[in-house]
Amino acid sequence: MSDPARHDSIRAVHWRENHLRLLDQRLLPMQEIFIDCRNADDVARAIKDLAVRGAPAIGIAAAWGVVLAAQALRANSVAIDATGLEPVLVQLNATRPTAVNLAWALRRMRAALVNSSDPLSALTGEAAAIQNEDLAANRHMGELGASLLPQHCGVLTHCNTGSLATAGFGTALGVIRAGVAAGKITQVYAGETRPWQQGARLTMWELVRDGIPAKLIADSAASHLMKTGAVQWVIVGADRIAANGDTANKIGTYQLAIAARYHGIKFMVVAPSSTVDMDTTDGDAIDIELRDSTELLHTAGQRSVVEGGEAWNPVFDVTPAALIDAIVTERGIIHGPNNQSMRAMFADKNSADLETSVAVAKGRA
Ligand SMILES: CSC[C@H]1O[C@H](OP(=O)(O)O)[C@H](O)[C@@H]1O
Numbered sequence: 172m173s174d175p176a177r178h179d180s181i182r183a184v185h186w187r188e189n190h191l192r193l194l195d196q197r198l199l200p201m202q203e204i205f206i207d208c209r210n211a212d213d214v215a216r217a218i219k220d221l222a223v224r225g226a227p228a229i230g231i232a233a234a235w236g237v238v239l240a241a242q243a244l245r246a247n248s249v250a251i252d253a254t255g256l257e258p259v260l261v262q263l264n265a266t267r268p269t270a271v272n273l274a275w276a277l278r279r280m281r282a283a284l285v286n287s288s289d290p291l292s293a294l295t296g297e298a299a300a301i302q303n304e305d306l307a308a309n310r311h312m313g314e315l316g317a318s319l320l321p322q323h324c325g326v327l328t329h330c331n332t333g334s335l336a337t338a339g340f341g342t343a344l345g346v347i348r349a350g351v352a353a354g355k356i357t358q359v360y361a362g363e364t365r366p367w368q369q370g371a372r373l374t375m376w377e378l379v380r381d382g383i384p385a386k387l388i389a390d391s392a393a394s395h396l397m398k399t400g401a402v403q404w405v406i407v408g409a410d411r412i413a414a415n416g417d418t419a420n421k422i423g424t425y426q427l428a429i430a431a432r433y434h435g436i437k438f439m440v441v442a443p444s445s446t447v448d449m450d451t452t453d454g455d456a457i458d459i460e461l462r463d464s465t466e467l468l469h470t471a472g473q474r475s476v477v478e479g480g481e482a483w484n485p486v487f488d489v490t491p492a493a494l495i496d497a498i499v500t501e502r503g504i505i506h507g508p509n510n511q512s513m514r515a516m517f518a519d520k521n522s523a524d525l526e527t528s529v530a531v532a533k534g535r536a
Pocket residue numbers: 224225226227329330331332333336337342343369407408409410420421422486
C-alpha cells in the first residue's frame with residue numbers, strides 16, 4: 172500500500188496575496204498554463220468560461236473573487252461592507268447555476284463581514300478557511316469511501332472530480348486515490364464525458380500523473396463495460412445534493428446509475444457537505460445549466476456538425492436517490508439516501524441567512 176497523500180501534488184487554485192492564479196483547465200492536458208485573476212470580473216469570467224470548474228473549486232475561486240473586490244474597495248477608500256460587496260456577490264453567483272458550492276461559499280463570505288472590525292482580514296481568512304476545509308474534507312472522504320470498496324475491484328468514474336475540481340486530492344477521485352493506495356482498486360475506467368471531455372482531458376491527466384492504472388472509455392461504452400463484470404463500483408462527484416438525496420452531477424451520470432442498478436453494480440456519490448442543499452427539496456427543483464450549443468456542435472475547436480444543425484446542451488442531470496447506494500461526505504456515509512437519512516446528518520444545513528440567500532439568488536434572476 173502507498174500513502175494516498177503521495178497522490179496530492181496538483182493544485183488548480185493558488186491565492187497570491189493580490190491576485191488569484193488558476194491553472195487554465197481549458198488547455199489541459201496539452202498545455203499547463205496559468206491565468207492571473209486580478210479582480211472579481213476576471214474570476215467571474217474564469218468560472219463562466221470553465222478556466223476553473225468543478226463544484227468545490229468554483230466556490231473557492233468565487234470566495235477569492237470577493238477578497239479581490241474588497242481589496243479594490245480598500246484601494247479606493249470605500250467601506251468594505253455588504254452593500255459595497257453585494258454587486259460582486261450577485262455577479263459571481265450568476266456565473267453558473269447548478270453547483271450549490273458557489274452560493275454556499277458566497278453566503279459564508281457575506282456572513283464573515285458581520286460585526287467584523289477588520290473586514291478585509293475577515294474575508295481573506297474566510298476564503299482561506301473554505302479552501303483548507305475542502306482539502307481536509309477530501310482526504311477524509313477518500314478514506315471513508317475507500318472503506319466501502321472490496322479487494323481487487325474495478326471502478327468507473329465520470330467527468331473530473333479530482334484535484335482540478337477541488338482544493339486538492341478530489342472527491343470521487345479522492346476515493347479512487349485512497350482505494351488505489353489501499354491496494355483495493357486494480358483498475359480505473361474513466362468516461363470521456365462529452366462534450367467538454369473532463370474525463371478524457373482532465374481525469375486521465377490526473378491519474379496518469381499519479382501512476383494510477385486508468386483506461387478511458389467512450390461514454391457510450393459504459394453499459395457494455397458493466398456487462399463484462401469488470402466494474403464493481405461506479406464512483407462519481409456531485410454539484411448539488413437535494414434534501415431527499417437526489418443528486419445533480421455531470422450530464423451522463425443519471426444513465427450510469429440506471430445501468431449500474433440493472434447490472435447489480437454499486438453507485439457511490441462523493442461530495443463535501445458544501446454540496447448538500449437542504450433548501451432544495453428534491454432533484455426536480457435543481458436548476459440544470461444549459462451551455463452554448465457550440466460546445467456540442469464543435470470538436471477540438473472545429474465545427475463537426477453540418478451548418479444549420481442545432482443542439483441541446485444540458486451539462487448536468489439528476490440521479491434519483493433511489494439509484495444511489497451511498498453518499499459519502501466528510502460528515503460520514505449515508506447508505507440508501509432519503510429524506511430521513513439526509514435530515515439526520517444535515518439538519519443544520521439550510522440558508523443561514525435568508526436575506527443573503529435571497530440577495531445572492533437574485534444573481535440568477
Ligand atoms: C468535485 S467536482 C463536482 C462536479 O463538477 C463537475 O462539473 P463541471 O466540470 O461542469 O464544473 C462535474 O459535474 C463534477 O462531478
